[in-house]
Amino acid sequence: MKYFLIILFLFFSNFILSQSGELLIQQYNKGPSLDNYYSKLEIYIGGDIFRMNKNEKTKPVINFGGNVEVVYNISKTFGIKTGVYYFPVKYYYKKNEAYKDLIKYLSIPIGLKLSPTKKSKFSMGINYNNMKKAIFYNGNIKGEYSLNDYENTFGFFIGYEYMIWKVIGINIKYKFSKENNVNELIKPEKYKGIMLTIKLKTFSSKIINK
Secondary structure, eight states: OHHHHHHHHHHHHHHHHHHHHHHHHHHHTOSSOOOOEEESEEEEEEEEEEEEEOSTTEEEOOEEEEEEEEEEESSSSEEEEEEEEEEEEEEEETTEEEEEEEEEEEEEEEEEEEOSSSSEEEEEEEEEEEEEEEEEEETTEEEEOOGGGOOOEEEEEEEEEEESSSSEEEEEEEEEEOOOOSOTTSOOOOOEEEEEEEEEEEEEOOEEEO
């Protein structure tokens, strides 16, 4: 919850400051002109570093992933985003640190994007998590759980992004999922934590002005 509040604070602080700046520009006619130029379609590739935990009985291990993200901009300030994330969640058990789990997902987000300024973006939405592998480690022993004992899940995310250059951005995101607790035959699996992404814009459609 604290990460959720931090991201909200970053967004609203930036939004208020940006709106104040634009009002000053309009009032005094100083600074860069405000325009409505934007691209309808943008594609990014990114590298992720994250620390996701399962529950109070486990401790997260820092892990790495990657993603391809597609953004469709309805207007200069509002858009829809989706893509695919390679998302391997790893943690160990506090009672026995030799025992670890590695759950590999392909995660598909669908979310909304708000852009109060050209550089700052805020997003939130849901993830569909398709489990590809569930691996366990016990010391030097490695094995796999049967995927028949699990089912795919939905999760949620909220994020703040800052474009540090024209085609390079950084994104901090809080993600969590809800475990299945309806079918007792299905093993519960969930995650929550922070993800940091460095992303590169690889494609943008023709710039329009509306």
